[in-house]
Amino acid sequence: MDEICHKKIDIGSILKEKGYKVTEARVSILEIFSESKLPLNAEDIYKRLLKNKKGNLKNINEATVYRTLSSFEKSEILKKIDLRKDSVYFELNNDHHHHLVCLKCGEIEDFKENKDMEKLLEKIVERSTKFKTIKEHSLELFGVCKECK
Amino acid sequence: MDEICHKKIDIGSILKEKGYKVTEARVSILEIFSESKLPLNAEDIYKRLLKNKKGNLKNINEATVYRTLSSFEKSEILKKIDLRKDSVYFELNNDHHHHLVCLKCGEIEDFKENKDMEKLLEKIVERSTKFKTIKEHSLELFGVCKECK
DNA sequence: ACTTAGTTGCAAGTCATTTGCATCTGTGTT
DNA sequence: AACACAGATGCAAATGACTTGCAACTAAGT
Numbered sequence: 001m002d003e004i005c006h007k008k009i010d011i012g013s014i015l016k017e018k019g020y021k022v023t024e025a026r027v028s029i030l031e032i033f034s035e036s037k038l039p040l041n042a043e044d045i046y047k048r049l050l051k052n053k054k055g056n057l058k059n060i061n062e063a064t065v066y067r068t069l070s071s072f073e074k075s076e077i078l079k080k081i082d083l084r085k086d087s088v089y090f091e092l093n094n095d096h097h098h099h100l101v102c103l104k105c106g107e108i109e110d111f112k113e114n115k116d117m118e119k120l121l122e123k124i125v126e127r128s129t130k131f132k133t134i135k136e137h138s139l140e141l142f143g144v145c146k147e148c149k
Numbered sequence: 150m151d152e153i154c155h156k157k158i159d160i161g162s163i164l165k166e167k168g169y170k171v172t173e174a175r176v177s178i179l180e181i182f183s184e185s186k187l188p189l190n191a192e193d194i195y196k197r198l199l200k201n202k203k204g205n206l207k208n209i210n211e212a213t214v215y216r217t218l219s220s221f222e223k224s225e226i227l228k229k230i231d232l233r234k235d236s237v238y239f240e241l242n243n244d245h246h247h248h249l250v251c252l253k254c255g256e257i258e259d260f261k262e263n264k265d266m267e268k269l270l271e272k273i274v275e276r277s278t279k280f281k282t283i284k285e286h287s288l289e290l291f292g293v294c295k296e297c298k
Numbered sequence: 299a300c301t302t303a304g305t306t307g308c309a310a311g312t313c314a315t316t317t318g319c320a321t322c323t324g325t326g327t328t
Numbered sequence: 329a330a331c332a333c334a335g336a337t338g339c340a341a342a343t344g345a346c347t348t349g350c351a352a353c354t355a356a357g358t
Binding site for chain 2: 080082084100102103109111112113114117120121124125128129130131133134135136137138139140141142143144145146149
């Protein structure tokens with residue numbers, strides 16, 4: 001079951017670095033993100049927490065999930081993503097990439113923009129606007145995936 | 150006061166083309182969009198409607214605003230935009246462009262990506278993913294505007 | 299073990315958006 | 329110009345994602 005985990009991260013150190021107490025809720029939530037290829041919303045997280053702890057561990061409240069997500073976003077552990085769905089998605093703020101969202105089934109695929117393009121983009125923006133400091137950008141693509149075609 | 154209007158559109162024809170009845174609410178809402186340079190949310194629209202009709206015309210209900218926006222989006226008169234704010238923004242689905250959002254003051258500036266880049270983007274995506282049909286994409290940039298610097 | 303600042307659970311609150319339903323109105327027809 | 333009716337609107341209540349106040353709890357330094 002470890003094959004799904006594709007990013008090794010030391011959760012304890014990350015939390016301490018940011019000045020967080022290392023609590024069960026935070027560790028579990030970060031574990032879930034580190035095991036997931038795809039962006040997750042609060043409900044996804046909550047459901048997976050329930051599944052993980054079948055009796056032996058106590059539940060984590062939904063309010064805690066929301067609080068944790070939003071505080072992890074502020075401390076830049078997570079990144080917020082908008083996928084034109086009715087709730088907000090998050091993913092680890094590890095490496096910059098974008099998303100393809102199927103307009104029919106809602107499937108999400110990652111997509112890595114190439115470096116040249118990112119630079120090109122920033123140059124164009126700096127030349128043609130009055131925004132001098134571009135901190136980040138979001139690029140999401142919407143289409144139809146193979147299965148739905 | 151007509152100098153603000155930078156897109157001439159025949160609102161009546163647009164509505165009829167899409168099979169809509171030409172009602173006061175719809176005409177007023179489209180007028181507001183055609184006079185605005187920037188994306189607007191439901192509240193913006195509602196406030197402007199109130200301002201426009203100082204007594205002589207009857208008010209338009211907020212539910213109607215929401216219904217109109219969402220139906221205009223489905224019929225592709227409007228485009229929905231996510232600007233990481235707490236409500237959804239819309240703009241006329243006329244010409245493709247992107248937005249710069251100031252992370253401090255929330256100011257929004259339009260930004261036109263160049264054609265070459267759009268094509269490059271689509272090619273990269275088609276080569277590297279299993280999404281064959283890209284229908285649209287959203288690209289929003291977040292930074293700090295001159296005034297806030 | 300003691301202390302306490304930071305966390306969490308719970309329940310109630312907020313706020314954008316949606317919806318059910320009765321009434322009304324634009325539009326094609328007579 | 330009045331008629332009929334599908335579609336549009338107003339109103340109020342509902343929804344659903346998310347937030348917050350507060351009391352109880354707990355990680356982590358002493």
